[in-house]
Amino acid sequence: MLATEAGLFSIAIDANAVYGAVGVAGTVMKYPLAGGPPVALATGQSHPGGLVVAGSHLYWANGEVGTKGSIVRLPLAGGPLETLAAAQDDPRRLAVDATTVYFTAVNTGKVSKVAIGGGSPVLLSTGGAPQGIAVDASRVYWADGAANTVRVMPISGGAVSDLVVGAEAGWVAVDEKRVYFMGSALRAVPIGGGAVETIA
Numbered sequence: 001m002l003a004t005e006a007g008l009f010s011i012a013i014d015a016n017a018v019y020g021a022v023g024v025a026g027t028v029m030k031y032p033l034a035g036g037p038p039v040a041l042a043t044g045q046s047h048p049g050g051l052v053v054a055g056s057h058l059y060w061a062n063g064e065v066g067t068k069g070s071i072v073r074l075p076l077a078g079g080p081l082e083t084l085a086a087a088q089d090d091p092r093r094l095a096v097d098a099t100t101v102y103f104t105a106v107n108t109g110k111v112s113k114v115a116i117g118g119g120s121p122v123l124l125s126t127g128g129a130p131q132g133i134a135v136d137a138s139r140v141y142w143a144d145g146a147a148n149t150v151r152v153m154p155i156s157g158g159a160v161s162d163l164v165v166g167a168e169a170g171w172v173a174v175d176e177k178r179v180y181f182m183g184s185a186l187r188a189v190p191i192g193g194g195a196v197e198t199i200a
Contacts, residue, residue, distance in 0.1 A: 012051035012058065014076070019058055021048040028060060028074070041074055042081055050103070054096035059084075061091040061103060071103055071114060071121075084118040095135040100155070102140050104130035111142055113155075124153060125160050132171035134179070136191075141179055143169035150181050150189070164189050164196060 009023030018031045019041070028042040028051070041058070042048070046069060050061040056076055063069025071085040071094070084101060085091075089108040094101055102113045102124075111125040111133070129146035141152045141163065150164040150172060168183025178188040186200040 009047070010049040010051045010060070012053045014053045019051055019053065021045075021051050021060060023047045023049055028058070045072075046070075050091070050093040052094045052096045055098075059094055059096055059101060061088075061094055063088065063091045063105070066090070066107075071101055073101075082118065084116070085112075085114040085121045088112070088121065093131060093133050095133045095140065097135050097137075097155070100135075102133055102135055102155075104133050104142055106131050106145065111140070113140075122157075124157060125151070132169070132173075132181070134172045134174040136174050136176075141172050141174055143172045143181055143183075145170055145183075148183075150179060152179075163193055167196060 007022045007024050008020045010021040012019045020029045026045040027040055028048050030039040030041050046062040047064040048060045048062055052059045057073040059073045068087045069091045070083050073082050089105045091103045091105050094103045099116055100113050104111050106129045109127045111130050112121045112123050114121040128144035131143045131145045133142040139152050140155050144151055148166055148168050149162045150169050151160055152163045153160045169181040171182045173180045180188045185198050187196050187198050189196045
């Protein structure tokens with residue numbers, strides 16, 4: 001057993017550790033895979049969640065319903081916490097590629113992006129209740145929990161289209177061939193659209 005932790009809201013993993021956001025406590029923890037005591041990487045955060053390990057950093061969203069939140073990152077090797085985007089409306093879940101952080105705000109219906117080193121966020125889409133989000137080399141995908149859809153748009157911006165309609169979805173992941181989404185069941189659809197498969 002690596003650790004016993006109450007209130008974990010989100011986790012991420014790399015080759016060395018599991019990282020966990022203890023939302024109510026406002027703490028982001030590191031649990032070494034080799035064992036040993038957990039390490040508090042950040043404290044005093046505002047309901048942290050949406051953890052993502054990408055490259056040399058750990059990313060997460062700080063946000064509580066009805067408040068302004070932020071997108072932040074922390075060097076895995078140690079160093080100061082960096083704020084990439086401040087004063088965001090209840091950001092919850094993230095996806096990260098080589099240049100950009102994408103994030104959703106379920107209660108305000110916003111899908112946005114910000115440069116990986118920080119800057120002015122760009123609004124990509126509004127409407128619905130966007131939840132889980134994923135990105136590949138050309139497109140960004142998210143689950144709309146209000147409309148029971150999986151939506152997709154080019155990472156450069158443009159029209160939003162529905163990849164899946166009428167299937168409960170809260171979490172999204174993508175690989176080279178398929179988009180995976182989970183609500184009451186784990187399902188997958190070809191990356192270009194088509195028949196939905198129930199996996200579990």
